[in-house]
Amino acid sequence: MNKSERIPYVLIAPSAIFLVLLFVWPLAETAILAFKGADGGFTMRHVNKMFGDNNFSTALKNTMILVAIIVPVQICISLAMAMMLQKMEKGRMTYLYIWTIPLGVSDLAAGIAWLAIFTDRGYFNTLLQGVGLVDGPVTWLSYQNPMALFICVIIAEIWRATSIVLVILVSGVQLIPKEYAEAAEVFGASPWKRFWHVTLPLLKPSLQSALILRTVLAFEVFAVVYALAGRDLPVLVGEAYNWQGAYQNTNVASAYALFILAISIAATLVYLVALRTKRETLA
Known part of the structure; x- marks a missing residue:
């Protein structure tokens, strides 16, 4: 292999090393911990313990509900915002900057900020009392009011992460040639x-x-769930955190991590199949 043939491999080597050290190696270690028995052999005991955990089914259900609500809402909001930005002639970058401010806020900081809004003496209750809608503080963040707790987490998470989707869709919209829409308009297509x-x-x-x-x-x-609800709203990552931090059981925590990875990969495959695009070919 001559020098010119080695250049691509040299250029990609830092990224490959980074990927191996910070993803492949930790993933392999996690898999080993999830299936490693006390004698060093293979075992399903930790995985079975995860499935038998009292909070597993609740955490799985809560996580799935959050995903099923948050993701579609964020896609719809981001699409609407991207279309609005596309129609703007002035101030487009200002609005985009304002809408993407949550990107600079960490998950935990966002959760604490929304805790200050929804807590008993928070801004939301103060506003409701100010306009006479409630007589006293309402406990929104309580296991005794699960629907309100769920809604508060959803609102906080939508505010925190919609900007990620917005940036991707704005980039995609800007890549669409204007000639397509102009041609459709000429032929009488409505907006x-x-x-x-x-x-x-x-x-x-x-x-x-x-x-x-x-x-x-x-x-x-x-982080947002933990800041607003603590353990009153179990989610999968929260259970992994509890098994590692509170119970000091790295093996079961690793099993939770692998399970989350598995359902993430499954969802990715569904999107890749459902939204696959045909490759353009030259005649």
Whole structure:
């Protein structure tokens, strides 16, 4: 192999080393811990213990509900915001900057900020009392009020992470040639038909990327839930954290991590199949 043939491998080597050290190696260690017995041999005891955990089914159900609600809502909001930005002639970058401010806020900081809003003496109760809608503080963040607790977590998570989807979709919209929409308009297509039959199909690759990234991150939701609900709203990552931190059982925590990885991969495969795009070929 001559020098010119080695250049691509040299250029990709740092990324490959980074990937091996910070992903492949920890993943292998996690898999070993999840299936390693006390005698060093293979065992399913830790996985069975995870499935037999009292909070497992509740955590799985809560995580799935959060994903099923948060991801579609964020996609719809981001699509609407991206279309609004596309129509703006002035101030587009200002609005985009304001809408993406949550990107600079960590998960835990966002959870604490929304805790200050929804707590008993928080801003939301103060507002409701100020306009006379409630007589006293309402406990929104309590296991005794599970629906309100769930809604508070959903609102906080939508505010925190919608900007991630927005950035991807705005980039995708900007790559769509304006000639397609202009041609559809010439032939009498309404704005809705132009969006549904022109913009949305051409935006499919960006939607695929946004859905994969956001769904994977939604399965890993933890800090916002922990800040607002503590252990009153079990989620999968929260249970992994408890088994590692509170129970000092790294093996079961690793089993939870592998389970989260498995459902994330399954969701990714579904998106790859459902939103696959045909490759363009030259005649």
